[in-house]
Amino acid sequence: xxxxxxxxxxxxxxxxxxxxxxxxxxxxxxxxxxxxxxxxxxxxxxxxxxxxxxxxxxxxxxxxxxxxxxxxxxxxxxxxxxxxxxxxxxxxxxxxxxxxxxxxxxxxxxxxxxxxxxxxxxxxxxxxxxxxxxxxxxxxxxxxxxxxxxxxxxxxxxxxxxxxxxxxxxxxxxxx
Numbered sequence: 001x002x003x004x005x006x007x008x009x010x011x012x013x014x015x016x017x018x019x020x021x022x023x024x025x026x027x028x029x030x031x032x033x034x035x036x037x038x039x040x041x042x043x044x045x046x047x048x049x050x051x052x053x054x055x056x057x058x059x060x061x062x063x064x065x066x067x068x069x070x071x072x073x074x075x076x077x078x079x080x081x082x083x084x085x086x087x088x089x090x091x092x093x094x095x096x097x098x099x100x101x102x103x104x105x106x107x108x109x110x111x112x113x114x115x116x117x118x119x120x121x122x123x124x125x126x127x128x129x130x131x132x133x134x135x136x137x138x139x140x141x142x143x144x145x146x147x148x149x150x151x152x153x154x155x156x157x158x159x160x161x162x163x164x165x166x167x168x169x170x171x172x173x174x175x176x
Contacts, residue, residue, distance in 0.1 A: 059101065059175060066109045076119040077151075082110060083128065084147045089170055090140035091158040101175045107133050121150055137161070 061069070070082065085098040086106065100106065107129055114125045128143045141158035148157065162170065 087144035092160045095156040
């Protein structure tokens with residue numbers, strides 16, 4: 001009987017610990033990921049882009065590197081993750097983690113991958129990627145939030161678009 005009592009006590013304590021960890025995982029992840037280097041608080045001032053603002057370009061991967069990065073049989077969750085991380089270059093949010101430098105090659109490759117697969121949200125991805133391919137990032141904050149919601153996002157909702165100067169700082173910090 002004593003052994004049963006001890007076993008039940010151990011199980012109850014373990015269940016309590018697991019419940020605590022499960023309920024606080026988001027807070028723990030937020031503390032780990034939202035360090036100053038990984039999570040940024042960006043200003044959302046909608047000033048017009050000054051004509052003398054230089055557009056900064058980071059390292060551009062070769063087409064072979066992009067094909068390796070985004071395989072033909074790329075799972076849908078990785079497509080969402082890639083698009084989400086690419087959008088961070090354009091948007092403001094209280095917290096952002098994950099980043100992929102936006103290039104024409106990456107956008108075209110993701111279009112090819114999405115077209116070659118039967119993803120649940122294929123039309124959403126293509127709508128966003130085709131707009132980006134034409135150079136239209138005017139709704140990148142909405143695009144971010146669409147993908148973020150598909151991922152079940154709770155932290156880091158896009159609050160607007162970066163100015164060109166803010167994007168330049170972001171590129172210099174993360175991609176040069």
